[in-house]
Amino acid sequence: MSEMMDVTEDKPDPAEEIRITFLFMGQGDCVLISCPDGKRILVDCGSTGGLSDTAWLRAHMMLRSDDGVAKRGGLDALILTHPDLDHCNQIAGMLLGAKIEATTLDGVKVEAQTTATIPVNDVYFSFGSKDVNSPLAAYAKSGASDTIYNRLGVKRLHLVLLNATASGVRTWNWGATDKPYADTPLNTGVLEVAWGTTASKKRAWSVKIIAGGVAKATDDQSDAGGRNAGSLVTLLQLGTEKALLCGDATVSTERFLVANRGALISGLVTLQAPHHGSSRTSSSPDFVNATRPKSVAVSVDLIEYSHHLPGKDVIDRYMATVQDVTRHRVDAWQRDPRFQKGTTNQALAQLDQWRRDGVKLERKQSKVDDEPVSEGPHYIRADQEDVTDVFVALSPAEGYLCYRGNSTKDIHLTGLTGQVDYLTYALTGE
Numbered sequence: 001m002s003e004m005m006d007v008t009e010d011k012p013d014p015a016e017e018i019r020i021t022f023l024f025m026g027q028g029d030c031v032l033i034s035c036p037d038g039k040r041i042l043v044d045c046g047s048t049g050g051l052s053d054t055a056w057l058r059a060h061m062m063l064r065s066d067d068g069v070a071k072r073g074g075l076d077a078l079i080l081t082h083p084d085l086d087h088c089n090q091i092a093g094m095l096l097g098a099k100i101e102a103t104t105l106d107g108v109k110v111e112a113q114t115t116a117t118i119p120v121n122d123v124y125f126s127f128g129s130k131d132v133n134s135p136l137a138a139y140a141k142s143g144a145s146d147t148i149y150n151r152l153g154v155k156r157l158h159l160v161l162l163n164a165t166a167s168g169v170r171t172w173n174w175g176a177t178d179k180p181y182a183d184t185p186l187n188t189g190v191l192e193v194a195w196g197t198t199a200s201k202k203r204a205w206s207v208k209i210i211a212g213g214v215a216k217a218t219d220d221q222s223d224a225g226g227r228n229a230g231s232l233v234t235l236l237q238l239g240t241e242k243a244l245l246c247g248d249a250t251v252s253t254e255r256f257l258v259a260n261r262g263a264l265i266s267g268l269v270t271l272q273a274p275h276h277g278s279s280r281t282s283s284s285p286d287f288v289n290a291t292r293p294k295s296v297a298v299s300v301d302l303i304e305y306s307h308h309l310p311g312k313d314v315i316d317r318y319m320a321t322v323q324d325v326t327r328h329r330v331d332a333w334q335r336d337p338r339f340q341k342g343t344t345n346q347a348l349a350q351l352d353q354w355r356r357d358g359v360k361l362e363r364k365q366s367k368v369d370d371e372p373v374s375e376g377p378h379y380i381r382a383d384q385e386d387v388t389d390v391f392v393a394l395s396p397a398e399g400y401l402c403y404r405g406n407s408t409k410d411i412h413l414t415g416l417t418g419q420v421d422y423l424t425y426a427l428t429g430e
């Protein structure tokens, strides 16, 4: 073999890999899948905080770049895991064309321009409405339903049910004037979204939905409506390598996956931690043991103080399975149990220490769905960009502290890396 060919083989070849790009959305989710045959699939697109103008522009332009859909001309599929705003309220902001003022982005000049709308062929979703003429009614609050119905040239809508009691897909021919729909059973328990064989190495690859509409169990601490448990779960495979995207899946979804999709989810190369790394609802020990991921991505805002994400016990659980990588920062929230006994808590002691040390602090109130909640304020170190191995934020009223550590384990937070770079992974089958 010639030297030149060796060099060629060392370069990543888009036709031989599945690339997964986690875009930084603040508190939210937006994941781009680039398939070996050039197909482009977006999983979710939403944010309920921390999406600065710069971060918005970066994601908006990235989606239109060569790494995005520039060569493809649009998205082959959009997968909406569930109707929560942090997963779908940026469909319009990211996919519709927009007027951009001249500016610089990461040191590169951006010309004044009107960007193009990104058309979408197929939309896959959970939580269909009973009104068959408005299948995306659950997504109306986010504005996603109107955008999808009328502005993206969508050809088909697919309501996916893959759970303990149902296995099928209802597909609307949305491009037709009378919008007929048909039900198809999914006897294999999965719905293939895209698949093929790589061009030169002839490796089989696929993108498939393996769970959807799972019912919330009574001991599940997640949202009362069960929207999170019903999240669509997407499995990517290339050769023997696998990655799993989980939306806001909870312990209910995880139990379904472990019991019914155990072989599919075992030995992952990459896992998107369910529900932004929530330790209250997700990443149960059984699920972590069943998946044993080599790398974990957490979609989360920088110092996510409204829900305290990700939880330290979840991060610790994955630390035991992931591989070693170069040193980087990882944030994790922990709660001081002494607070619950009503005694002086560690958060209050840390706040006193910061004040004695003259640390400059930002004061922030928790928000849920953009509404302030009545818990006490959070204090965030103003110098947190420059520090590690210390607490960077805390809430004395609730006893929560956010610790920023250094780690050589392959767990990355979009909120720490996504400020400048995207978080990308590749399945290569090697």
Ligand SMILES: [Zn+2]
Binding pocket: 028, 084, 086, 087, 247, 248, 275, 276
């Ligand atoms: Zn979410």
